[in-house]
Amino acid sequence: MAHSTTLDTWINDTSERRRASPDLRRIAFGPLLFVGILLLAGVAFMSQGAGWSRFWHAYLIGCTYCASISLGALFFVVVQHLTGARWGVVLRRIGEILSMGIGVCGLFFVAILFNILSEDGSLYPWASTTGPMALDKLAEPKQVWLNPPFFIGRQVFYFALWFFIARYFFNRSVAQDRAADNEPMAPLRWWSGPAMLLFALSINFASMDWLMTLNPTWFSTIFGVYYFAGCAVAVFALLAVLIWFLQSRDILTHTITEEHRHDVGKLLFGFVLFWGYIAFSQFLLIWYAAIPEEVQWYAVRQFTPSMTGISRATALLFIFHFCIPFLGIMSRFVRRQKGLLAGWGVYMLVMHWFDLYYIIAPQGELENWSLNGGAMMVYLVTTIGLVCLYAAAVLYIAAGNWLVPVRDPRLADSLAFENI
Amino acid sequence: MSDHDSPIPEPTPYEPKVIGMLAEFSGPDALIDAARAIREKGYRKVEAFSPFPIHGIDDALQASKPTLPWVVFGAGLSGCILGVLMQWYMNAFEEPIPFSGYDYLISGKPSWSLPANIPVTFELTILFSAFTAFFGMIAFNALPKLSNPLFRNERFRKATDNKFFLLVESSDAQFAEQTVTSAFEEIGAEHVEPLYDQQDEPMPSYIVPIGAVLTVAALVPLAMVAMSRGGTSQTPRLSIWWDMDYQPKYKAQTQIETSIFSDGRADRPPVAGTVSRSSVLTMDALHLGYPPEDAETFETALFQDEPGESSEQSNGDETASSDEQARSDANKAKTDESSSDETEDRTDNEGDEKPDGEAAEPAAAAPAYVFPWVTKFPKEINVDMKTMERGRQRYNIYCAVCHGRAGDGDGLVSQRATELQQSTWRPPTNLHQANIVAQPVGKIYDTITNGNLAGKNDRGGIMRGGMPGYKEQISLEDRWAIVLYVKALQKMRTASPDELTEQELAKLK
Numbered sequence: 001m002a003h004s005t006t007l008d009t010w011i012n013d014t015s016e017r018r019r020a021s022p023d024l025r026r027i028a029f030g031p032l033l034f035v036g037i038l039l040l041a042g043v044a045f046m047s048q049g050a051g052w053s054r055f056w057h058a059y060l061i062g063c064t065y066c067a068s069i070s071l072g073a074l075f076f077v078v079v080q081h082l083t084g085a086r087w088g089v090v091l092r093r094i095g096e097i098l099s100m101g102i103g104v105c106g107l108f109f110v111a112i113l114f115n116i117l118s119e120d121g122s123l124y125p126w127a128s129t130t131g132p133m134a135l136d137k138l139a140e141p142k143q144v145w146l147n148p149p150f151f152i153g154r155q156v157f158y159f160a161l162w163f164f165i166a167r168y169f170f171n172r173s174v175a176q177d178r179a180a181d182n183e184p185m186a187p188l189r190w191w192s193g194p195a196m197l198l199f200a201l202s203i204n205f206a207s208m209d210w211l212m213t214l215n216p217t218w219f220s221t222i223f224g225v226y227y228f229a230g231c232a233v234a235v236f237a238l239l240a241v242l243i244w245f246l247q248s249r250d251i252l253t254h255t256i257t258e259e260h261r262h263d264v265g266k267l268l269f270g271f272v273l274f275w276g277y278i279a280f281s282q283f284l285l286i287w288y289a290a291i292p293e294e295v296q297w298y299a300v301r302q303f304t305p306s307m308t309g310i311s312r313a314t315a316l317l318f319i320f321h322f323c324i325p326f327l328g329i330m331s332r333f334v335r336r337q338k339g340l341l342a343g344w345g346v347y348m349l350v351m352h353w354f355d356l357y358y359i360i361a362p363q364g365e366l367e368n369w370s371l372n373g374g375a376m377m378v379y380l381v382t383t384i385g386l387v388c389l390y391a392a393a394v395l396y397i398a399a400g401n402w403l404v405p406v407r408d409p410r411l412a413d414s415l416a417f418e419n420i
Numbered sequence: 421m422s423d424h425d426s427p428i429p430e431p432t433p434y435e436p437k438v439i440g441m442l443a444e445f446s447g448p449d450a451l452i453d454a455a456r457a458i459r460e461k462g463y464r465k466v467e468a469f470s471p472f473p474i475h476g477i478d479d480a481l482q483a484s485k486p487t488l489p490w491v492v493f494g495a496g497l498s499g500c501i502l503g504v505l506m507q508w509y510m511n512a513f514e515e516p517i518p519f520s521g522y523d524y525l526i527s528g529k530p531s532w533s534l535p536a537n538i539p540v541t542f543e544l545t546i547l548f549s550a551f552t553a554f555f556g557m558i559a560f561n562a563l564p565k566l567s568n569p570l571f572r573n574e575r576f577r578k579a580t581d582n583k584f585f586l587l588v589e590s591s592d593a594q595f596a597e598q599t600v601t602s603a604f605e606e607i608g609a610e611h612v613e614p615l616y617d618q619q620d621e622p623m624p625s626y627i628v629p630i631g632a633v634l635t636v637a638a639l640v641p642l643a644m645v646a647m648s649r650g651g652t653s654q655t656p657r658l659s660i661w662w663d664m665d666y667q668p669k670y671k672a673q674t675q676i677e678t679s680i681f682s683d684g685r686a687d688r689p690p691v692a693g694t695v696s697r698s699s700v701l702t703m704d705a706l707h708l709g710y711p712p713e714d715a716e717t718f719e720t721a722l723f724q725d726e727p728g729e730s731s732e733q734s735n736g737d738e739t740a741s742s743d744e745q746a747r748s749d750a751n752k753a754k755t756d757e758s759s760s761d762e763t764e765d766r767t768d769n770e771g772d773e774k775p776d777g778e779a780a781e782p783a784a785a786a787p788a789y790v791f792p793w794v795t796k797f798p799k800e801i802n803v804d805m806k807t808m809e810r811g812r813q814r815y816n817i818y819c820a821v822c823h824g825r826a827g828d829g830d831g832l833v834s835q836r837a838t839e840l841q842q843s844t845w846r847p848p849t850n851l852h853q854a855n856i857v858a859q860p861v862g863k864i865y866d867t868i869t870n871g872n873l874a875g876k877n878d879r880g881g882i883m884r885g886g887m888p889g890y891k892e893q894i895s896l897e898d899r900w901a902i903v904l905y906v907k908a909l910q911k912m913r914t915a916s917p918d919e920l921t922e923q924e925l926a927k928l929k
Contacts, residue, residue, distance in 0.1 A: 290528070
């Protein structure tokens, strides 16, 4: 086949850039860090007093938003090795860099741990010593799981595990860039199995800890999968946007082709459908059974069990996070247009944020919650602040690195990849 | 078939026609290059054959964009819309009657609730898309094609192995054997040869009789099924999966000697702290059918109310299958009860809220104690034609299967059960029996809500029986609407011309 010639042409092709500039460090530690800290500090200062609980919920939205991108990227990287996929080699390095962002997400969570230790219940009701859902008032079995020392221990374990996996896959892959043989990459395939298993279990428990325990008496056994589906949507949406952004700056213009973008589009489409499937399954079972301890979660989100079932927020999520993108990304034509796909990527990134907002924000305000502009600003600005810091960390990691695994044994196959 | 039987004319040797030029290439890259080259030479009817799918061959041949995706999309959309419409029609659409759906309350959900409809809608979308994709692919490729001249070509067999072919069809505007051959040779074909069509051969004559025999044989099992459906059999039915028929289980409310539970009961008492559903219901005449202050005496009072009801009812049950006898029974009972006319008057005019209804109650045929069933419709219920119409619909959905559309106790289920001589079947009550006609609205409401009275249990409590309660299926307002309609059904048999105005009489004449 023509792969060897493809690789030769590619190596001699000097019309595109393939390395992240070392100057990115200056952007990361300059404007991004400054803007991020300024926004966060501003919102925190403005929210003191009555808005304190809202600020912490907004902070959790931002944290879980950034974490979902890194976790989705980690999934993408590990699954590439697990399946021995060839098409995605040219995209894997971007995924690896994004997955390394899990480290800074761990730092974000340190603040949340301090919030828990303060025991004022402004974020997690069970962490309070007094409130209506105070720890000592919870049923005995839940106390075993929901107590500050164990909770903090679990968070340390999750982030240490993810960071370890991400770092291992990232370092080995980067080492391959300079290696003469395939030695650095060789063990990754074997480790991808255990890594995927640990990832699946840990993301399940972590999403329960972060999001489900906001309402300690509510439970949904599919919730971990729901959050995971959001992570996958987020990372493929971001990949679509990043490809467009990089290629508009003459980076990887010939390496990442229409065919790769098409596949990113397919995966984005697939995970939008998967998200809709999981989200609806969770809703349908709870709606149909209409058991008070389960249905309370949707009741707060303006869902009326006695009426037709869905109203405003839940319906908005279903229509805008599922129905519209489902039809929008369905066409092969859309997936093969760089700009269109990136547009849908931006759209899904916004919708993924709305999904997390829908999960987290109502827990802070319960019956008083509604989609209103003033409160929305707090949530948005906090997220933007955290995303700035997250982006700074990711740019710092990317700086000076190859943006494509240049000596990956499967690179030639990936470059020559074509959809049937 | 007779065509083939007629003497065959002298066979003329078949002159095969050239239907295309077939060129062989060594590899996928050579095939793509050749395909592009032959297009550039102006040939349009070109087909490529290869052992595996080749990237870029569609572009090289400039194959037209397939229309199938759009067809599949349309089919998926149709499935989606049809799924929604079907469920709307079946669950939420009532009129007009000949095409009426079946608005049946399920799990307390509204008749028209989108979440419940999404799974079916989703499945239909997939079903329509998948079938369209599958059959559309077959149709667009003009399959099934029983014979293809290409398969008679010796060299073409390697198209499933290691050779790659291009075919220029003779229907191409520029087609000429010589020019196509030279064009192919120019672009590096390893071998070029004409492709001939073949003689149409008649279908072998034995296929039709064999097919006929097989078709008839295939009908035999179906015929046997149809035969056994109509007949009876003394042998017990075959149980292939017997665990559905004979389940290792205990019936509720039974006592078992060898129970795993120390108290010997088959079922467990409710968990401590269980809240009974009735305790959270509103307790008023609208919900109960009698004034709430009498709730405590309800159980004991039921048996004092309307003495001899259970015996009379079983009497009525036995005769209910025969229409005329039931009717004469009812007439007899009517003459027995001196105050029946007065009672009917009261129940018929409940809409007018006549106060004399209360006075009529003590005059009944000397019961020692009369339970104070409400005799008028609660004020929350509008006694008007709208409620009546609603009651008619509900009655025909829920009640008519047993009680019959006219209330004679001859519904289809009852007829079938009687026909099969089901020993456990208790025939439904004829609603035109005098004691039923005499029942106050509250009593009828209670029967619809909780089921009818079946007798006392060992401890002297009431047992509901024969007819189950319908409060889980029929909403509160609808149960009262049915009461209204039942009253109208009863009135239909007893009304006299005197009660009508001149105009109404004129209309009837």
